């Protein structure tokens with residue numbers, strides 16, 4: 001098994017990442033919301049300066065694929081004209097904010113997110129590590145509890161705002177006026193207390209190593225988080241998914257005809273105000289669609305680290321995956337598409353695909369023997385979950 005390369009930072013627009021199909025240019029939409037005009041602009045730029053493919057990331061961002069060294073500069077100019085570019089790569093890296101897509105008009109979530117973004121754009125904002133981020137989970141119910149973030153603005157069981165360090169049962173009561181300054185103070189505390197010794201680090205790991213939060217933090221019970229939602233109508237609009245979380249420029253342009261969209265960390269978009277399933281090809285609107293049973297990274301040939309093709313295999317075996325379970329097909333042990341455990345993990349290795357139940361991609365890759373990926377073999381493996389696995 002070849003070890004995957006850990007980057008330790010997330011790609012941005014100003015600091016793109018090279019993948020097998022070119023540069024990946026990540027757009028961090030302000031407040032996670034895009035107006036129709038902006039959507040049309042992004043679709044046009046993706047066609048002209050990329051390969052027309054756009055990923056929805058697990059951090060509720062868009063990733064334009066297939067840019068080149070020659071097209072990166074005009075792509076950035078185009079994105080800047082759409083107000084999607086930060087003042088510097090550092091400011092872009094700091095503005096790592098996920099907002100609940102289910103905020104309601106007047107609940108203050110959009111305002112909090114906008115003020116947090118403005119504060120993080122200041123030159124003296126805490127320069128936290130590349131993967132360090134903030135969650136504004138202040139909608140009617142918490143939905144971002146399982147989404148990666150280090151500093152969380154939430155509500156307590158009475159609906160009052162609190163600030164929570166990820167991984168802690170303690171939180172700080174805040175108000176709409178103090179939430180953002182308190183979030184930045186917590187980020188400064190993280191850095192000053194040694195949370196990122198060599199420029200890398202996450203809040204939960206820092207606390208697990210024994211760091212003690214400032215004494216103003218006190219135990220405040222968590223509210224039960226809602227499970228990840230499925231495609232369908234919701235009070236705020238219609239939630240639509242895409243196979244492997246990837247949209248093409250044409251589909252993105254078509255979405256613009258429906259209204260503003262909100263990006264989600266579940267690789268789905270919320271079409272604001274829509275009440276019925278939009279008739280746009282490529283949208284997954286049926287929660288029973290088998291393609292939702294599988295997740296797969298770019299794999300070969302799009303990713304230079306891939307040791308196998310992933311998405312055709314995942315499409316082929318999606319109908320075989322038992323209802324209510326998830327199969328993760330990964331091009332290598334890094335497991336980009338699903339960092340946690342999946343009910344079934346199939347990982348490409350130098351020897352072939354290796355599989356494991358209730359495992360991460362890395363755990364599957366570490367299995368000693370390969371699994372045959374023919375439909376009948378996989379059907380047997382997927383549908384006999386209690387059968388002993390070969391060592």
Ligand code: SF4
Nearest residue numbers: 297303331332335336
């Ligand atoms: S998990 Fe997939 S996308 Fe991530 S590095 Fe490996 S092959 Fe590439």
